[in-house]
Amino acid sequence: AQTVTQSQPEMSVQEAETVTLSCTYDTSESNYYLFWYKQPPSRQMILVIRQEAYKQQNATENRFSVNFQKAAKSFSLKISDSQLGDTAMYFCAWLASPNDMRFGAGTRLTVKP
Amino acid sequence: DSGVTQTPKHLITATGQRVTLRCSPRSGDLSVYWYQQSLDQGLQFLIQYYNGEERAKGNILERFSAQQFPDLHSELNLSSLELGDSALYFCASSVEGWDEQFFGPGTRLTVL
Numbered sequence: 001a002q003t004v005t006q007s008q009p010e011m012s013v014q015e016a017e018t019v020t021l022s023c024t025y026d027t028s029e030s031n032y033y034l035f036w037y038k039q040p041p042s043r044q045m046i047l048v049i050r051q052e053a054y055k056q057q058n059a060t061e062n063r064f065s066v067n068f069q070k071a072a073k074s075f076s077l078k079i080s081d082s083q084l085g086d087t088a089m090y091f092c093a094w095l096a097s098p099n100d101m102r103f104g105a106g107t108r109l110t111v112k113p
Numbered sequence: 114d115s116g117v118t119q120t121p122k123h124l125i126t127a128t129g130q131r132v133t134l135r136c137s138p139r140s141g142d143l144s145v146y147w148y149q150q151s152l153d154q155g156l157q158f159l160i161q162y163y164n165g166e167e168r169a170k171g172n173i174l175e176r177f178s179a180q181q182f183p184d185l186h187s188e189l190n191l192s193s194l195e196l197g198d199s200a201l202y203f204c205a206s207s208v209e210g211w212d213e214q215f216f217g218p219g220t221r222l223t224v225l
Contacts, residue, residue, distance in 0.1 A: 033211075033212070033213070035213055037216075043150075043201055043218075043219055043221075044115075044216065044218055044219070045156075045203060045205070045216035045219075046115075046216075047213050047214075047215065050213050091155065091156065095211070095213075097210075097211075098144075098168075098209060098210025098211040099161055099168050099169035099210050100169065101146070101158065101214060103155055103156045103158075104155065105155045106155055
C-alpha cells in the first residue's frame, strides 16, 4: 500500500526557535508531488509548500522549507523563527496520480511564548 | 481566502435525515474533491469529480452521493444520517488533478 506516515503526533517549540516535522511515504512511483498543509484552530486547510519529485532543489517559502530526500522517501518541513500563529495541525500529503492525494495523520504543533 | 466556497458553514440535523452540502470551486478549476474529517482525525477522501464526471472514489458510504453540475459547482448528498456522520466536510478544487488542491472553509455537520 502506498502510504504517508507522520511519526510525530504532537510537537512543541518555543517562539522564535526552529522546529522540523517529519514525513515519510512509501511509493514505487518516480514522478509525484508532495505538499504540506496547515490546519489552524479555525480548521481551514492552508497550503504551506509543495515539492515536485523531479526537482532536486528543496522548496522554500519564507520561513518554511523542506528537506526532500527522494531515495529515503522522506519529506520533512522546517519552520524557522516559529511564531504563535504557526500553532496548527500540519498534514503531509503525497500526490502520485491526478486522482489520488494521500494525507498523513497529521502533527499537532504548539508554539509556546 | 482560497477561492473555494462552501455552504452552509454549519448544519445541525437529526438522525435519519438527509442533507446537501454545496461547493463552488475556484474560478478555472475543473476538479472537485470531497473529504470528511472527524474530530481530531485526518482527512478521509470521499470522491472526486472532474468536469462533471466522477473520476475517483474513496471511502464513501453508499448513503452518500455527489455530483458536479455544468457550472462546475458540486453537491454532496448525505442521507439516512447517523451520529457517526458528524464531522467537518471539506471541498477542495484543483485545475485538473495533477496539482495542489485548494480547500474551502468546510461545512460542520452535527447529527443529533
